[in-house]
Amino acid sequence: MKILDYLKKPLYAALFGGVLGLILGLVWAWGIQPVQWKNVPPEQLGTYYQEQYLRMAIDSYRVNADDALALQRYQALGPVGPTVLETIENNPGGQDVNAILNFGDVVREGALLPTATPAAGEETPARTGSWVSYTVIMGAVVLFALVGFAIFRYVLPYVRNKAGAPTMATRRSRDLPSQAGITDYEAAGQEPPISQFVTTYVLGDDLFDDSFSIDSPSGEFLGECGIGISETIGVGEPKKVQAFEVWLFDKNDIQTVTKVLMSAHAFNDPANYQRLQAKGEPVMMEPGKQIVLETAALQLVATVSDMEYGQGALPQDSYFDRLTLEIAVWPKVTAPA
Numbered sequence: 001m002k003i004l005d006y007l008k009k010p011l012y013a014a015l016f017g018g019v020l021g022l023i024l025g026l027v028w029a030w031g032i033q034p035v036q037w038k039n040v041p042p043e044q045l046g047t048y049y050q051e052q053y054l055r056m057a058i059d060s061y062r063v064n065a066d067d068a069l070a071l072q073r074y075q076a077l078g079p080v081g082p083t084v085l086e087t088i089e090n091n092p093g094g095q096d097v098n099a100i101l102n103f104g105d106v107v108r109e110g111a112l113l114p115t116a117t118p119a120a121g122e123e124t125p126a127r128t129g130s131w132v133s134y135t136v137i138m139g140a141v142v143l144f145a146l147v148g149f150a151i152f153r154y155v156l157p158y159v160r161n162k163a164g165a166p167t168m169a170t171r172r173s174r175d176l177p178s179q180a181g182i183t184d185y186e187a188a189g190q191e192p193p194i195s196q197f198v199t200t201y202v203l204g205d206d207l208f209d210d211s212f213s214i215d216s217p218s219g220e221f222l223g224e225c226g227i228g229i230s231e232t233i234g235v236g237e238p239k240k241v242q243a244f245e246v247w248l249f250d251k252n253d254i255q256t257v258t259k260v261l262m263s264a265h266a267f268n269d270p271a272n273y274q275r276l277q278a279k280g281e282p283v284m285m286e287p288g289k290q291i292v293l294e295t296a297a298l299q300l301v302a303t304v305s306d307m308e309y310g311q312g313a314l315p316q317d318s319y320f321d322r323l324t325l326e327i328a329v330w331p332k333v334t335a336p337a
Helices: 002-007 009-033 048-066 069-076 078-090 097-110 130-162 168-175 264-269 270-277
Strands: 193-203 209-215 221-233 239-252 259-264 281-284 290-294 299-311 322-330
Touching: 009 130, 048 069, 048 097, 069 078, 069 097, 069 193, 078 097, 193 209, 193 221, 209 299, 221 259, 221 264, 221 270, 221 299, 221 322, 239 264, 239 270, 239 290, 239 299, 239 322, 259 264, 259 290, 264 270, 264 281, 270 281
Parallel strands: 259 281
Antiparallel strands: 193 322, 209 221, 221 239, 239 259, 290 299, 299 322
């Protein structure tokens, strides 16, 4: 399979987008606009720079003899202070030995006293571990990966199918001429439904999944109904749909009622029939066929207004090229006979 074929799948597209975003982010952060550290606390410096820092503090103390400032600068090294001082004492490196000894005596005595108060105009270095920065970076990477996956997996398919840019398959479904108008139940002497919908599937609409809210004439929410892809046959794209699921949810009932609308081949194949039977009552699709679903307070009648099987290498009448379903819902007490 070509790379572009993989990228058509939301999961692979999300993973590719996450990896690409991470790579571009690292290139930007390390090459184009790297982080520049300022005012780093001495205890976070490298070993060499910590030693140079303490040597400068010793030279400063030799000049100004400020015990409090010397202690503050020594304590800024944190737990590594004694080690760095011992290194300098063992290797003066041309520095004044007496100054080193005097500085050591002062800071060792001061370490036994309460923490020195910072000199005027001098701030105590903040001690923030580098692990905080790594935690923030890793958290941001994980967050962006999850957001990217959610966008590719859920948001884009929803926008594409419900609002923004329709696929060729959905455009084809809209352009199909109506094979039969919406049923006028009132003209036929029956009680009109409280909700009535028409939905069309065409080959290529691999994300086909329509749902509708059922409301009373006063606007009260009563439930929901819909239809979606249940099972496909064969491999490759577009998907070859051999069964749909039509369902009815009633807010006053404890379960959702489902029936499986099957192609003739799927219905007559024992293995397919048995497998799909676990999802709901199997029904073989035929033009004009009516499928009835009932709950505690609602009755749904789904009518096959138009259908056509696809042609190809797969068995005859095994998958749908298009399907138009009219859905009408009544309150159970006024449902037509």
